[in-house]
Amino acid sequence: MLKHVGDWFIDIFTSEAEKLIDILKERRESRILIRAPNYWWLHGLPARSPSTVTAAVDGGGGIQPLAFGWSVYIARAYGYVEGGEPERGLELRIFPVRDTRVLDALRSWLEHRVATTLAARLGASDTILMDGSLWVTVSAAFASLARLASGNVESIAGVYTALFSAYLLAEIVKFVETAQSRRIVVAYVSKDHGFRAYKEKVLLDFVAEKTPVLGDLVNRALEWYPLALRDQLIAARRLVPAEYRPVFDAALDPSYRDALFLADVVGGNAVGYTWILNMPPSRRVAKILQKGGIRTLVERAIAKAETLLGDEPEVEELRSIGYRLMSELDRLPRIKMLYVKLSPEDYPLLVEVPGSPGDYYSPGRLLEEPGNDAEHVVALLKSQYxxxxxxxxxxxxxxxxxxxxxxxxxxxxxxxxxxxxARGVSIRFARRRAVWGILSRGRHKVK
Incomplete structure (x- = not known):
């Protein structure tokens, strides 16, 4: 019988560890990031402004499989209102497919319909909080339309996903315009996020300042998100002075995300919030614009839906919303993001606020100091933590x-x-429980 023995590798590990420590001492890579500017970080949290009403919207949903591949989709959304009556919404649909992407788009559309209703009844300076990322939601909706338009769909579920994505994009425009016309503050809040946008902006600008020859390349790379021209940036590494290469490498490392960057630069125990980063569209949206624009995208999506579904009612739905969407998408707002750390022990929250209508398609990432609305949101989040x-x-x-x-x-x-x-219709359930999953807080996560 074998007996437990000690670790046969501990002596080798000790020797290798000492070598590694010497390398770190020579290169001082662990201190390099501290040299990066941190003007964009504001220590501490503002006090809450005079009492206003806060509303918050979230949704859930499920899929119940039926016989022969059909499924019942159910989505619901709840709008909580401090000291007031809630807003509720529910959608029930049936499709010959089982796909959680259909449900996700349906639920997101319903959440924004509830939010629009809230915006129409709340007063000036009140706040509506949305669960999830606005940038990710808009990007995913565009991606669904693009997949259908290009014919890159695995099943007819792509038609239904694109349909609800079109409804969603139109509803986002309506929600934001309604809120802004009534001077209601809107903020999307994400606890689970994986952006690299802030890190890339700060570190690449820092390296470009120290290496002016890279200035134009860095500006073009930051035009969209995720980062463009990555291969050219990697090839230009040799131009970066040796002492700043660790910073450059960190900027290009896909696994090094904003939350870790914040902890490295301002400290893991810091409490406060960042400046606002104006976000550009996704690279996919940029390519859509280059290939004919929104009208071409919508027209191709409608044509593909007609090919796949023929004269089914969902085609007419997509055709109707599609022609409206062509003009409404011109009014999509710019998306502004910031990070808020409410506690030394907690993960930073990602907060996004809609900017001016029609500025969504502007390229480039621009840092700006937080204004009154952003400070209002940060103070509000602090008071509700x-x-x-x-x-x-x-x-x-x-x-x-x-x-x-x-x-x-x-x-x-x-x-x-x-x-x-009771109406003489027989429904055959494939299973009593919706094994496809009961969705609540699932959101697309940016990689």
Whole structure:
């Protein structure tokens, strides 16, 4: 019988560790990032402005498979209002596919419809908080339309996803314009995020300042997100002075994300918030604009839907919203992002606020000092923070009321079955439980 023995490699590890420490001492890479400018970080959190109403929106959904590949899609959204009546919305659809991307687009559209209704009833200086990332939501919707337009869809689920994505984009424009016309503050809040946009902007600008020959290349690389011209940047590494190469490498490292960058530069125990970063569209959207613009994208998506679905009602839906979308997408707002660290022990929150209508397509990343609206949002988030598990009380309240449980979905399906039987319609469930998943806080995550 074999007996447990000590680690046979500890002596080798010790020898190699000493060599590694000597290398770190020589190169001092661990100190390089401290030299990067941190003017964009504001220590501390502002006090909350005079009392205003906060509303928060979240959604949930599920899929119930039926016989022969059909499925019932159910999505609901809940708009929590401090001291007031909530807003509710629910959509029930049936399609001959089972795809969570269809449900995700349907739910996001419904959430923004509820948000638009809230914006129409709240007053000036009130706030609406949305769960998730606005940049990711808009980019994913464009991607769904582009996949359909190019014919790069795996099934007809791509048509339904594109349909609800079109509805979603139009509703975002309506929501933001309604809120801004009534002087209501809008903020999208994400606890789970993976952007590299802030790190790339700060570090590449810093390197370009120290290496002027890279200035034009860096500006062109930062025009879109994710970073463009990465191969050219890597090839230009030899032009960077040796002492700044670790900074340049960190800027180009895809695994080095904004949250880690913040901790390295301002300290893991820091509390505060960043300047605002004006975000450009995704590279996919940039390519769409280069290949004929929004009108061409929508027209091709409609044509492909007609090819795949023929005269089914969803084609007419897409055609109707599509022609409206061509003009409405010209009014998409610029997306402005900042990070807020509310506690030394917690992960930074990503906060996005809509900018001016029509500026969404502007290339480049621009840093600017936070204005009154941003400071209002930061102060609001501070006042509603109750620890890592309850990072925002209104959003948690919306989440709890919107999320499905398995038993609730079973109850909904039992009621649907009873109502169908009463009308002489038989519904054959493939399973009683929606094994495709009960979605609540799932969001596209930027890599």
């Amino acid at each position: 109750a620890g890592p598990s309850y990072y925002n009380i209104p959003l948690i309240a919306a989440h709890i009321n919107a999320t499905f449980t398995g038993s609730q979905l079973d109850q909904y399906m039992a009621l649907l079955e009873q109502l169908a039987n």
